[in-house]
Amino acid sequence: MGIFNKIFGKNxxxxxxxxxxxxxxxxxxVTQEKDFYETIKNHQNIEIDFFDVIAPKLKEINGGFYFLAGMSDDSIAELILTVEGDIKNIIFAEEIIEAAPKLNHWKFTALKPEMNLTSGIEMDGKKFSSENIFFYENEIEGYPDEIDITFVYENLNEETKDAAITGVCIFLDNFLGELNFATQIDTFNVIGKDNAKKELVPITKLKDFLSWREREFTEKYKNVKNFDEEDQFSVFEATLKNGSPLIAAINTSLLTYDSKASYPWISILKVQYNGENNNGLPEKEDYEKLSNIEEQIIEELKIEDGNLYIGRENADNLKESYFASKDFRKPSKVLKKVIDDHPEYKMTLEIYKDKYWQSFERYNVNQN
Structure with missing residues (x-):
């Protein structure tokens, strides 16, 4: 497929x-598709007649949508919706493509698919291919399910480090496909060949390695029951460096849970409020509103559906609510709707994989 361009939400x-x-x-x-098809097929005025037209329409639905377009073959144009690996937007790309009509001469794809990169890719005069990219796994004591990988790029040096890392990531994004690259690897780093500490494995074996680890993980946790112990919350207090108080309520019944890795997706909803007259903590009106919002979220993200409410933290005009889930799709939808339904507050959402809840070690949640 000849990719013509990538759009970053122009308006x-x-x-x-x-x-x-x-x-x-x-x-x-549908009212524009014939013109769009001719524009892509003939590669004429694509920026003006396709990219600049479709981008703002997609942005009205989700500001995290980007896209690629090109000819899949001589008669089929392909539109690929991508979220650039942003976990919280993956479900929405999947949904909009699932809702796409069947059109002659068009193919619609959710997320960048894996590609056959026999010749690799070239960026800024550097080549990234199976000939110069390798990997090895790092075993982390105490975290047996963590998939931590070191990628080795032969041509990496300090002067070109940033560009080399970007190139390796783009290669992996295309080699594995966007969904797999975003979800199958927990942590990774990129180094030069001189810094390698283990035997190098050809990058061509990466897919098989990740598939094996995924099967191993699924088998290990397939019979684990959903966490069903009674909630027990403890209050934690601290003082920030600026002197502001921090108050948190954490579900301590989760502290000794030995199957945290079966709930690997962490969601953090951050809500800004005005606590200037209350040492950075929410005043009564905001406290009640934010508590009601949080209760609604807890009702939506049910334990029986594979979601756990870890707790909340208030400090310095910011409330953070923490959830752990077996999958990221339901939290993505529920929490985006909360943000959309409450424009009176500035809210942001972060979703990422953290199999051992290392993000919450400050509360001693990470006990295995």
């Missing part, structure tokens, strides 16, 4: 039709 004046749903977008797309 312009093409907003004649307001887009509020997936159906709205595809209904609009």
């Amino acid at each position: 312009d004046g093409h907003k004649e039709t307001q887009i509020k749903s997936y159906k709205d977008f595809w209904d609009w797309f």
Whole structure:
């Protein structure tokens, strides 16, 4: 497939039709699809007649959508929706593509697929391929399920380190596919060949290695019951460096849970409030509103559906609510809706994989 360009959510004046749903977008797309197809096929004025037209429409649905376009073959144009590996937006790319109509001469794909990179990729005059990229696994004591990988790029040096790391990541994104690269590897680093400490494994064996580790993980936790102990919360207090108080309530019944890795996806909802007159803590009105919002989230992210409420923290005009889940898709949807439904607060969402809940070691949650 010849990829013509990548869009990063440009905005312009093409907003004649307001887009509020997936159906709205595809209904609009159908009215333009013949012109879009000819533009892509003939590679004429693609920036103006395709990219600058479709980007703001997608942005109306989700500001985290980006896309690639090109000819899949001589008669089929392909539109690939990507979220650049952002976990919290993956489900929405999957949903909008699932809602796509069947159109002659069009193929719609959610997330960048894995590609056959026999010749590798070239970026800034450097080549990244199976001939110069290798890997090895790092075993971390106390964290047997953690997949930590060191990637070795032969041509990496201090002067070109940043560009080399970017190139390796782009190679992996295409080699594994966006979903696999974003979800199958827990942590990784990129080094030069001179710094390697183990025997190098050809990058061509990476897919088989990750598939094996995934099967091993699934087998290990397939019979683990959902956590069902009674909640027991403890209050923690501390003082920040700026003198502001920190108050947290953490579900301490989770502290000794020995199957944390079966809930590997951590969601953190951050909500800003005005606590200037209360030492950075929420005043009564905000406290009650934010508590109600959190209760609604807990009701949506049920234990029986594979979600755990870890707790909350208030300090320095910011509330953070913590959840752990077996999968990231439901939390992504529930928490995005909360953000959309409460524009009176500035909220941000972070979702990432942390099999051993190392993010919460300050509360001694990480006990195995």
